[in-house]
Amino acid sequence: MIDAVASEWLKLRSLRSTYHVLASTLSALALTGFAAFSISKYFDTKGPGTEPVGTGxxxxxxxxxxxxxVLGVLAISGEYGTGMIRLTLTTVRRPWIVVAAKAVVVAAVAAIAGQLLAFATYLTAQAVVGGRPIGASLSEPAVLTQIPAAGVCCAVAAVTGLSLATILRSTPGALVALVALLLVPAGVERFLPAPWNDLVASLTLSSLAEQLAGVxxxxAFxxxxxxxxxxxHVTLLLLAAILAITKRDA
Incomplete structure (x- = not known):
């Protein structure tokens, strides 16, 4: 298992898409900075009563x-596209080890990078807010739990993408399924009656991160x-991925 993890780590590092995806996550900082600036300007104009920036x-x-x-999707979909998955499964006799090793690697990378991104997002928001009473200090308990929770959910998202790509064996198909799974519930809940709207909204990853932090x-959770x-969520997707790669590709 250790050798399989080391091999998958080498594969992930060798993909240019890995660095492109990680670089693209910085777009969250730009959006956060712009949103925090807009809220701050509104606060300066209208005074108290505006929506607080909080942690950002x-x-x-x-x-x-x-x-x-997307990082999780590309960690395996490329192997299906080039046919290298056959060599991988020939080298590693147990298909479930391939999925497990890839899951460990993408989850670790996403957790660490997501943690750094969450902290950078927080610092960006607070820098824009300045001394206005609409930010959140590190001394507040919610801050110290929200930042790690964001990293955990980034790891969950990476494993989700990996599982979908393993099941579907298609980069476009996995990307569409990923976006649908992560973003569609947030739009659907607006059209649902209570209490179903709150329940569906509570199941999105961004909402689960806040609930995990106890915000x-x-x-609802x-x-x-x-x-x-x-x-x-992670267990069911990984089991489905392992079943797919074992029954179909082994």
Missing amino acids: LALGADIPPVLFG PGSG GPSTAVAVLAV
């Missing part, structure tokens, strides 16, 4: 999961339930 993590929360999901009013939902 919610301002661009939908971008990182999608991009880290008040962030959704508490931290422990959010952990359980994320665990079930």
Whole structure:
């Protein structure tokens, strides 16, 4: 297993798309900075009553999961496109080890990069807000939990993308499925009656990150339930991916 993880880490590092995707996550910083600037200007004009910036993590929360999901997709879809997956499965006799090793690598990379991005997002928002009372200090308990929670959800998104690409064996198909899975619920919930709208909204990754951090009013679940939902999400997708690669590709 260790050798398989080392091999997958080497593969991921050798892909130019890995660096392109990681660089593109910086777009979340630009969006956060712009949103924080707009809110700050409104505060300066209208005074108290405007929506607070808080940690700033919610301002661009939908971008990182999608991009880290793309990282997971590209970690295996290229092998299907070039046929290298056959060599991989010949070298590693147990297909489930291939999926597990790739999942470990993409999850680790996404968690670390997502953590750094979350911290950079927070610092960007606070730098724009300045001394206005619409930001959030590191001394506030919610801040110290929201930043790690954002990193966890980036890892979940990466494993989601990897699983979908393994199941579908198609880069375009996996990308469409990824975007649908991560973003469509946020749009659908607006048309649902209560309490279904709140439940569906609570199941999005960005919302689960806040619920995992225990942010008040962030959704229908508490931290422990959010952990359980994320665990079930990852487990079911990985099992489906392992089943697909074992029955079809082995």
